[in-house]
Amino acid sequence: AKYLYQVGKNNSLLLISSLKNSITCHAWKGVSCTHFRGITTTPFPEFQGDSRFKSHADLHNASLQNPDHFWGTLAKSRLQWFQTFNQVKDCDINKGHIRWFMDGKLNASVNCVDRYAEKNGDAIALIWEKDEPGTEEYVSYRQLSQMVNKMANMLKSFGVCRGDRVAIYLPTSPVAVAVMMACARIGAIHSVVFAGFSAEALAGRIIDADAETVITSDEGVRGGKIIPLKQTVDAAVANCPCVKRVFVYQRTGNPVPMGKLDISLDKEMASQSDVCEPEKMGSEDLLFMLYTSGSTGKPKGIAHSTAGYLLYAGITQRHVFDYREGERFGCVADIGWITGHTYVVYGPLSNGATTVLFESTPTYPNPGRYWEMVQRLSLDHIYLAPTSLRLLLKEGNEWVKKYDRSSLRKLGCVGEPLNTEAYDWYNDVVGDGKCEVVDTWWQTETGGIALAPRPSAPGAKIVASKPMRPHFGIQPALMDKDGKELTGSNVQGALCIKSVWPGMARTIYGDHKRFLDTYYNPYPGYYFSGDGAHRCEDGYYQITGRMDDVINVSGHRIGTAEVEDAMDDHSQVAETAVVGFPHDIKGEGIYAFVVTMEDINPEDADTLRDQLKSIVKTRIGGFAQPDRILFTPGLPKTRSGKIMRRILRKVADNKPEELGDISTLVDPSVVEILVQKHEMI
Ligand code: WTA
Numbered sequence: 001a002k003y004l005y006q007v008g009k010n011n012s013l014l015l016i017s018s019l020k021n022s023i024t025c026h027a028w029k030g031v032s033c034t035h036f037r038g039i040t041t042t043p044f045p046e047f048q049g050d051s052r053f054k055s056h057a058d059l060h061n062a063s064l065q066n067p068d069h070f071w072g073t074l075a076k077s078r079l080q081w082f083q084t085f086n087q088v089k090d091c092d093i094n095k096g097h098i099r100w101f102m103d104g105k106l107n108a109s110v111n112c113v114d115r116y117a118e119k120n121g122d123a124i125a126l127i128w129e130k131d132e133p134g135t136e137e138y139v140s141y142r143q144l145s146q147m148v149n150k151m152a153n154m155l156k157s158f159g160v161c162r163g164d165r166v167a168i169y170l171p172t173s174p175v176a177v178a179v180m181m182a183c184a185r186i187g188a189i190h191s192v193v194f195a196g197f198s199a200e201a202l203a204g205r206i207i208d209a210d211a212e213t214v215i216t217s218d219e220g221v222r223g224g225k226i227i228p229l230k231q232t233v234d235a236a237v238a239n240c241p242c243v244k245r246v247f248v249y250q251r252t253g254n255p256v257p258m259g260k261l262d263i264s265l266d267k268e269m270a271s272q273s274d275v276c277e278p279e280k281m282g283s284e285d286l287l288f289m290l291y292t293s294g295s296t297g298k299p300k301g302i303a304h305s306t307a308g309y310l311l312y313a314g315i316t317q318r319h320v321f322d323y324r325e326g327e328r329f330g331c332v333a334d335i336g337w338i339t340g341h342t343y344v345v346y347g348p349l350s351n352g353a354t355t356v357l358f359e360s361t362p363t364y365p366n367p368g369r370y371w372e373m374v375q376r377l378s379l380d381h382i383y384l385a386p387t388s389l390r391l392l393l394k395e396g397n398e399w400v401k402k403y404d405r406s407s408l409r410k411l412g413c414v415g416e417p418l419n420t421e422a423y424d425w426y427n428d429v430v431g432d433g434k435c436e437v438v439d440t441w442w443q444t445e446t447g448g449i450a451l452a453p454r455p456s457a458p459g460a461k462i463v464a465s466k467p468m469r470p471h472f473g474i475q476p477a478l479m480d481k482d483g484k485e486l487t488g489s490n491v492q493g494a495l496c497i498k499s500v501w502p503g504m505a506r507t508i509y510g511d512h513k514r515f516l517d518t519y520y521n522p523y524p525g526y527y528f529s530g531d532g533a534h535r536c537e538d539g540y541y542q543i544t545g546r547m548d549d550v551i552n553v554s555g556h557r558i559g560t561a562e563v564e565d566a567m568d569d570h571s572q573v574a575e576t577a578v579v580g581f582p583h584d585i586k587g588e589g590i591y592a593f594v595v596t597m598e599d600i601n602p603e604d605a606d607t608l609r610d611q612l613k614s615i616v617k618t619r620i621g622g623f624a625q626p627d628r629i630l631f632t633p634g635l636p637k638t639r640s641g642k643i644m645r646r647i648l649r650k651v652a653d654n655k656p657e658e659l660g661d662i663s664t665l666v667d668p669s670v671v672e673i674l675v676q677k678h679e680m681i
Contacts, residue, residue, distance in 0.1 A: 044059065044074075044319075045077075046073050046074060046077050047059060047062075047073070055457055056455060056456055056457040056458075056460075057457060059472065060470070060472060063472035063473045064473065064475050064499055067088070067089065067473065067499075067500070067501075068088040068089065070472065070473070071088055071089070071100070071311070071473065071501075071502055072085075072088040074311060074315060075088070075100075075101055075104075075307065075311050075502075078311060078314055078315065078350075079106060079111055079307065079310065079311055079314075079350075080106065080110060080111050080115050081104055081105060081106045082105040082106055082107070082280045083103070083104060083105040083280070084104055085101035085102055085103055085104030085283060085307070086102060086103050086104075087101075087102035087103065088100065088101065088102075089101070089102075089500065089502075090102055091500040093498070093499075093500055093520070093525060093526070093527065094520075094524060094525050095516075095520070096515060096516045096519065096520035096527075098308075098500055098504055098506055099283075099284055099506075100283060100284070100305065100307060100308035100502045101283035101284075101307040101308065101311075101502075102283065102284075103282075103283075104282070104283040104307055105280040105281065105282060105283075106280075106281060106283065106306065106307055106310075107184065107185060107278035107279060107280065107281055107306075108181070108184040108281070108287055108306055108310050108346070108350075109148055109152075109181040109182070109184045109185040109278055110185075110278050111310060111350050112181060112184075112310075112345075112346060112349035112350050113125070113141060113144055113145045113148055113181055113349065114145060114278070115352075116141040116349075116352040117141040117142050117144070117145035119352070120141065120352075121140060121141050121142030121145070122140050122141075122142065123140060123141050123352065123354070124138050124139070124140055124141075124354045125139055125140060125141045125143075125144045125349060125354065125355070126138070126139040126144060126174050126177060126354075126355060126356075126357055127139075127328065127354060127355070127356045127357065127377055128173060128174050128357045128359070129356050129357060129358045129359060129360065129373055129377065130221070130359050130360070131221040131222060131223070131224065131359045131360045131364065133360075133365065133369065133372060133373065133376070134376070136376075136377065137174070139174045141352070144174070144177070144178065144181075145274075146274040147174065147175070147178040147269075148178050148181040148182050148185060148276075149182075149185070149272075149273070149274045149275055149276040150269045150270075150272040150273070150274050150276075151178050151179060151181075151182035151269055151272075152181075152182040152185040152186050152276040153272040153273055153274075153275075153276045154182075154247075154265070154268045154269050154272050155182055155183070155186055155188065155213070156186055156276070157268075157272070158213070158245055158263070158268075159244075160186065160188050160212075160213050161186070161187075161188070162186060162187030162188065162279055162281075163187060163188070163189065163285075164188045164189070164211075164212060164213065165188070165189050165190075165191055165209040165210060165211040165212075165213075165289070166179075166183050166188045166189070166190050166191065166211060166213045166214075166215065167190075167191050167193060167202070167205065167206045167209065167211040167213070167214045167215070168180065168190055168191065168192040168193065168214075168215050168216075169192075169193050169195055169197075169202060169214065169215070169216040169229060169232070169233055170192075170195060170215060170216060170217055170220075170229070170249065170335070171195055171217060171220040171221070171222070171227075171229070171251060171359055172334050172335045172336075172340065172344070172357045172358060172359050173217075173249075173251065173357060173359065174357065175217070175249045175251075175265070176192075176335050176357075177335070177344075177345055177349075177357065179215050180192065180288070180335075180341075180345060181349075183288075184281075184287060184288075184306075185276060185278050185279065186276070186279055187279035187281050187285065188213075189209075189286045189287070189288055189289060189303075190287075190288045190289075191205065191209045191211060191288065191289045191290065191291070191301065192288070192290060192335055192336050192340075192341070193205050193206075193291065193336060194334060194336025194337060194621075195220055195227070195229055195334075195336055196334075196336070196621045196622065196623055197336075197620065197621045198232070198617060198618050198619060198620060198621045199232045199233075199235035199236040199618075200236070200239075200618060200619050200620075201299075201619065201620050201621055202232065202233065202236040203235075203236040203237075203239045203240050204298075204299070205291050205299065205301070206236060206237070206240045206242065206243060207239075207240055207242060208291075208298075208299075208301055208509070208510065209289060209301060209509060209510075210242050211240075211242060211243065212242055212243060212244040212245065213243070213244065213245050213246075213247070214233060214236075214237060214243055214245070214246045214247070215246075215247045215249070215265065216229050216230055216233040216246060216247070216248060216249070217229050217230065217248065217249040217250065217251040217252075218230050218248060218249070218250055218251055218252055218253065218254055218255075218256045219251055219252045219254055219256070220251060221251065221252060221359065222359065222360065222361060222364075223360060223361040223363070223364040224364055224365065226252065226254075228256075229251075230248055230256040230257075231256070233246060234257075234259065237261065243261060244261065245261055245262075245263055246259075246261045246262050246263065247262075247263050247264075247265040247268070248262055248263065248264060248265055249265040249266060250264075250265075250266050281306050282306070283305065283306055283307035283308065284305050284306070284307070284308075284506070285305070285306050286303050286304065286305060286306070286506070286509075287304050287305060287306045287309055287310070288303075288304055288341065289301040289302060289303045289304070289509045290302050290304075290337075290338055290341060290444055292338075292444040292445075292557055293550055293557045293558055293559035293562060294518060294548075294550065294559055295548045295549040295550060295559060295560075295561060296559065296561050297559065297561040297562050297564075297565040299559075299562070300508045300511070300514065300515075300518070301508055301509030301510065302338075302444045302445055302505045302508060302509075303505060303506050303507045303508065303509045304447055304503075304505055304506065305506050307502070308447075308501075308502030308503055308504070309346070309447050309448075309502070309503050310346055310350055311502050311503070312447050312448040312473075312501060312502045312503025313341075313342045313343075313346040313347035313350060313447065313448050313503065314346070314347055314350035314351050315448075315472070316342070316347060316448040316449040316452075316471060316503075317329070317342070317343055317347030317348055317350075317351055317353070317448075318347075318351050319454070319455045319472075320412075320438060320440060320449050320452045320454050320455065320471065321381050321383070321410045321412060321438060321454070322409070322410060322454065322455070323348075323351060323353060323381065324380075325352065325353075326354075327353065327354070327380035327381065327409075328353075328354045328355075328356065328377060328378060328379045328380050328381070328407075329343075329348045329353050329354065329355050329356065329379075329380065329381045329383070330355075330356040330358070330373070330374070330377070330379040330381055330382045330383065331343040331344045331348075331355070331356065331358075331381075331382075331383040331384075331412070332356070332358040332362075332370070332382070332383065332384050332388075333358075333383070333384075333385075333414075335357075337444075337556070338442075338443070338444040338447075339383075339414055339415070342447065342448050343383055344356075344357060347448065356373075356377065356379065358373075362384075362388040362391060362392060363391065363392075363395075366399065367391075367392050367395035367396075367399045368399035368400070368402055368403060370382065370384070370388070370392070371399065371400050371402070371403040371405055371430070372402075372403050374403065374405050374407065374408060375403040375404045375405065375407075378407040379407055379408060380407055380408065380409050380410070381408070381409060381410045381411075381412065382408060382410075382411060382412065383412035383413065383414065384412070384413055384414075385413060385414060385415040385416065385554065385555035386413050386415065386416050386417065386418045386419065386422050386555070386587065387415070387416065387554040387555055387585060387586055387587055389413070389418075389422040389425060389426055390419070390421075390422050390584065390585045390587075391585050393421070393422065393425040393429075394585075397429050400429050400430055401429075405430065405431070405432070408430075408431060408435050409435055409436075410435055410436055410438055411426050411427070411430060411431050411435050411436065411437045411438065412437075412438045412439075412440060413426070413437070413438070413439050413440070414439075414440045414441075414442070414449075414555070415552070415554075415555025415556075416552050416554075416555050416587040416588075417465070417543055417544075417545065417587070418437075418439045418464075418465060419465060420464045420465045423437055423439070423464040423465060424464065427464075436453075436454070436462060437462060437464075438452055438453060438454055438462075439452065439453065439468065440452040440468075441468055441531075441541070441543050443529060443530075443531075444505070444557075445504065445505040445519065445527075445529075446497075446501075446503060446504060446505075446529075447502075447503030447504055447505060448471075448503045449471055450470065450471055450474045450476075450497065450501075451468035451469065451470055451471065451474065451476065451541055451543075452468055452469070452471060453468060453469060456469060463540060465542065466534070466536050466540050466541070466542035468540060468541045468542070468543070469539055469540060469541070470539075470541075471501075472501075473499060473500075473501030473502070474497055474499060474501055475497060475498050475499035476495060476496070476497055476498075476533070476535075476541060477495075477496045477497065477498045477526055478491055478492065478493035478494065478495060478496070478533060478534075478535055479493045479494040479496055479523050479526070479528075480493050483522075483523055485498075486535075488535075489535050489536060489537045489538075489539075490534075490535070490536065490537070491534070491535050492532065492533070492534040492535075492544065493532065493533070494522075494523070494528060494529075494531075494532060494547055495528075495529045495531045495532060495533035495541075495543070496523050496526035496527060496528050496529065497526065497527045497529065498525065498526050498527075504527065505519075518530075530546055530547060530548045530550065531543055531544070531545065531546055531547060532544040532545060532546075532547045549561060549645070551578075551579075551580035551588050551590060552580070552587055552588050553580075553583075553586050553587070553588050553589065553590060553623065553624070554585075554586045554587065554623070555587070556623055556624075558590065558620075558623075558624050560577075560578040560579065560580075562619075562620055562624070563576075563578045563590060563592065563616055563620065563624055563626065564576045564577065564578050564592075565619075566615050566616045566618075566619035566620060567592060567594065567612050567615060567616065569615060569619075570608075570611060570612060570615055571597075572596050572597050572598070572600070572608060573594055573595070573596060573597070573612070574595045574596060574597050575594075575595040575635060576592055576593065576594045576595070577592075577593045577635050577643050577645065577648055578590060578591065578592045578593070578626065579591050579593075579645055579648045579649045579652050580649070580652075581627075581628075581649070581652035581653050582653060583627065586627075589627035589628070590624070590625070590626040590627050590628075591626065591627065591628045591630070591648075591652040592612070592626040592628070592629045592630070593630050593632055593635060593648055593674070594612065594629055594630065594631050594632065595631075595632055595633065595634060595635060596608070596631055599633070600631060605631060608631070609629045612626070612629055613625045613626065613629075628652070628681060629681075630674070630677050630678060630681055631677070632670070632673060632674055632677060633670070633673065634667060634670040634673075635648075635670065636648065636662065636665050636667075636668075636670055636671055636674070637665065637666050637667075638664055638665065638666070639664070639666055644662075644665065646660070647659055647660075647662065647665075647671060647674075648674070651671075651674045651675055651678050652678070654678075656675045659671060
């Protein structure tokens with residue numbers, strides 16, 4: 001036991017992984033392993049031996065008080081540069097002006113692929129956990145490098161240039177990763193659109209980014225079902241005059257109609273050379289953009305930089321999860337969301353890790369899928385969303401116990417609050433009480449994990465449902481209603497961050513004013529997250545949820561305005577208001593209050609409900625369809641015409657006794673109607 005511990009402390013990572021491979025399963029499960037699992041902070045070799053950094057607190061303080069030294073040192077040692085930077089940062093948070101690693105030149109694909117392909121090309125980069133269990137495919141760093149280079153040459157040969165935007169509408173797959181890396185290699189900015197978005201939503205994002213190139217596949221496969229991706233792209237592209245070419249990858253090989261713009265990706269790639277000189281990108285050149293929902297109807301293209309994002313992705317993946325060389329990292333997010341970008345692709349690959357690409361669902365073919373995968377692939381880490389835990393825990397413990405999970409060391413989760421029941425189940429049943437549960441708070445805009453219980457001082461506790469501490473570079477602040485910062489503990493307010501860190505978003509693509517208005521102008525001198533939080537003793541934070549009109553459904557951000565805009569288009573609809581309500585599995589469900597032009601007959605109500613759901617499916621995607629739709633003659637409004645959403649939320653939450661003062665409404669009687677109707681649907 002002592003030996004293992006010292007190995008960890010001395011940071012001899014190779015020795016640890018070879019040890020892991022050589023010790024028997026029995027020993028791995030035994031005392032020494034428990035002890036080994038207890039080490040909670042991967043040391044920073046860069047700061048070892050520096051007498052200023054004796055503790056975790058020293059390091060965290062340094063990241064805030066001397067960020068130039070902290071991040072400058074890490075950027076030099078963790079990233080590979082064509083030309084190093086000569087200034088660590090140029091930031092003015094008051095103006096939302098964020099720049100890191102000035103004048104540096106690098107390429108993200110070199111950092112994520114080449115350097116590991118050269119060092120140990122046989123090491124596994126990707127494990128593609130395809131939809132059918134047991135059909136996984138392995139891609140080594142050498143193979144990934146070949147794919148990326150060929151793909152990059154293919155894009156170039158069709159005229160895709162540095163700075164161009166490339167829309168990606170693909171299932172989570174090695175090809176998708178290779179496309180992202182190929183864009184990075186030639187300096188094109190990728191915009192991955194989750195392959196569950198509708199044709200209209202995809203078209204909106206393609207047009208906003210003014211993308212000439214789209215990359216998709218014939219079909220997707222998820223939960224045993226075929227998803228007609230190319231068909232969706234065809235419908236989208238028909239409304240996008242900017243699109244000049246669509247590359248089609250054969251995921252299933254089923255025949256799909258190929259039109260004038262369509263190019264077979266598989267065929268074109270095959271004839272390309274596997275050597276493509278990487279572009280020398282500036283630190284601040286955009287690496288990618290990713291659309292996310294805000295409080296208005298139009299999605300925001302959150303833009304991330306090359307050097308700062310990549311550094312932050314790598315540091316957080318390695319240190320929050322205590323990732324060690326040779327381990328297998330299983331983040332089950334889709335590449336269409338930020339979690340997929342940072343913890344399936346850029347974080348793990350920039351650390352030379354083995355990362356899992358999960359194509360399936362938590363319940364396919366049965367609720368044991370995750371744990372069967374953990375056993376089959378011998379995963380060291382799993383990173384998932386609380387919604388899947390809530391779903392799976394209802395199915396019973398047998399689905400977990402059936403499988404050997406002793407390879408797991410860390411259990412991560414992200415996307416929504418982890419309730420105590422889900423935490424306990426994750427910790428006690430999935431982890432057998434031997435793994436740490438690492439709940440991480442962050443956002444598309446933060447680029448990587450901002451609050452998490454790890455890394456931390458040895459012995460620091462993890463507490464269910466309020467487990468979070470700021471990561472390096474992050475200085476959280478809670479603001480009161482008057483915009484003043486709250487001090488001390490046991491306070492609750494708007495969650496802001498008053499420091500700058502390399503991974504933070506740089507702009508909203510094409511709309512910097514909206515970027516400033518959303519994140520920097522609400523509290524001058526602070527980045528505003530849109531979430532509320534509570535600060536407990538010992539600096540622990542607990543997230544209380546969104547403070548704006550964004551709903552978090554199964555960890556997916558959906559703007560209420562987007563759903564309202566879609567339903568408002570129905571000819572029978574006069575007005576709508578959408579709010580979130582507590583949902584057992586999804587965390588939050590979508591509740592729509594709909595005012596119709598004319599009274600509708602009760603027998604027509606279900607038809608109209610179906611039509612409204614179908615409009616939302618067409619405009620946004622199936623995942624944004626309302627769970628409940630209530631038809632009402634009016635909405636609760638103030639004299640100035642503002643809808644009182646607070647009241648709608650109480651109605652939707654079954655709490656009519658907490659409605660509070662409704663006397664300021666133009667027509668208070670409408671509330672009674674809502675309460676009655678709510679009880680009936
Ligand atoms: C929510 C996902 C509670 C939060 C990485 C945030 C969380 C939004 C947590 C960002 C957590 C994320 N506990 N809430 N651990 N993690 N959230 O941009 O409301 O898809 O603002 O990024 O998810 O969602 P996004």
